[in-house]
Amino acid sequence: MAEKTIRGKIWMLTGTDGNLIEDIDTDQIYHNAFLHITDISQMGAYALGNLEGWKDFSRKASAGDFVVAGRNFGAGSSRQQAVDCFLALGISLILAPSFGAIYFRNAVNSGFPVIKCPALKDFVASQQLKTGDILYINLKTGEARNEIRDTLFSVEPMSRVQEEIYDAGGLFLYGKSGNRGK
């Protein structure tokens, strides 16, 4: 079974106004100039490589970190690379009020935790979350704790299918484990 509670240092994807950037699209996350790359280990260097203010993300981030973004994260194209580039860097979770539909599926299928938190904007406005904070998130109950500020909040727990695919380690393993993929 995959970990139920994961811990990580957060990167708040904020713009010049200090707010979380909304509608970050897949071209900003992983530019189409690098779509020909099929080896995941080579994709990390291009993560957020076309997002103003965050082009050096791949050099700043460490394995185990979380990414926190504004609503509709991953809008746009169907490219799996926009998920894979974070996997390559070892990013362990993305938190956002909502995700682009295809992006969300791609992450779920990779066994990568993408977690929805509709009230995220309020936490940001009241300064309960800042880059560098350490969060604990229970993926199955939705309980979250900010270790630095000693505050509690909730995120949406994973749906059953998301949890099953996550537990299996991705859609392929899920399919082979005797579920739907036979």
Next chain:
Amino acid sequence: MGKTIIEKIIQDHTQDEVSPGRIVWMDLDVRTARDFGGPNVVKNFEREYGEIPVENPRKTFFTFDLCVPACSLKYAENQQVCRLFARKKGIRIFDVDSGIGSHVLIEEGLARARRTVVGTDSHMNILGAVSCFGQGMGDVDITFAFKTGKTWFEVPETVKVVIEGIPSSSTGAKDLALFILKNLGTKKAALKAVEFTGDVFRRFALSDRITLCSMVTEMAGIIGFIPEFDASVEKQIEGFMGVPYEPYAADGDAVYADTIRINAAGLVPQVSVPFLPHKVEDVACLTEIPIDTGFIGSCTNGRTEDIARAARVLKGRKVKDGVSLKIVPATRRVYRELLENGILENLFMSGAIISNPGCGGCAEGHIGLTGSGETQVSTGNRNFEGKQGKGRTYLAGPEVVAASCILGRMGTPEDL
């Protein structure tokens, strides 16, 4: 309780109970991959399943449309990876000569009303234009679909978008699509199916339906349907399908998440301003903007009717010196129609560049990029920063693109 259109199509393809918010396992009638995403699908498939056959080769296709023929060694290699896999598994390829995959699926009668179709193209929901549930997916999903013929899917809620009034005669489907996008933004239809209704849709050609349905992606929606249609649309769709057009209609007591009314009476030509598709203004407010280059084509505006609209503006006129106009038919069939009805000649005489079918100006490289400081007006569906080069891209309908390239500034045919 009654069902919406999307709920009916999904119910036909699953044993599970269908209601919004539930995740069901859904059978897929057609599964496809492009030259983008396709090589990743092959790599995944060979790693996970090796020599095992795909679930049903006759329901499985490759469609090359992004970089056709390959303009870089990487794409050439990737396309060849797909070809070799396809030969081994007995999968049909619509190769580099064919055009945009989603359009080819309509023309070939593979995407039909009531069917489910997936592919590595985020605009696969364009198939809502023929009342088919099309959905773009990433390469893991598509690999799984190749292997199993199934996918998991969360049944979306449906919003009804009612268009009131009739737009002015100087507008087309793209102007209405942009205006709807302006009104809905990326929130109101997010993660939902959309049913568009209103008298305006009774005049919509198939190409117009394609234009509007394609931009549901930019509205962050799952798919759009247009239940109203006239006899000419029915005839055109049946010509492609070879079977009667029998789309689902929603039940009278179907439940909608929301009903949104948009007044489009007297709508004037619209343009989307860089770098967000839903940042939409009247063209009339932007006539000072100089234009360096134009693009007419894409899955949104690459049909014969779209290009013919531009050709009517260009006939007997010239693209301004120093401005380039790039025209890319959606498919080979469209190219042939343009050839047969003399439109290609008009376009050529006006100074336009005409390329082979494909995704053209939306894809990286196929028909050129913009450099820093260059301004493009395009009939595509996205103007994200950096997507088509380092310049700024405005989105508009074919007439506005044609007129702007003649004028050398943003404008409409009325300004000529």
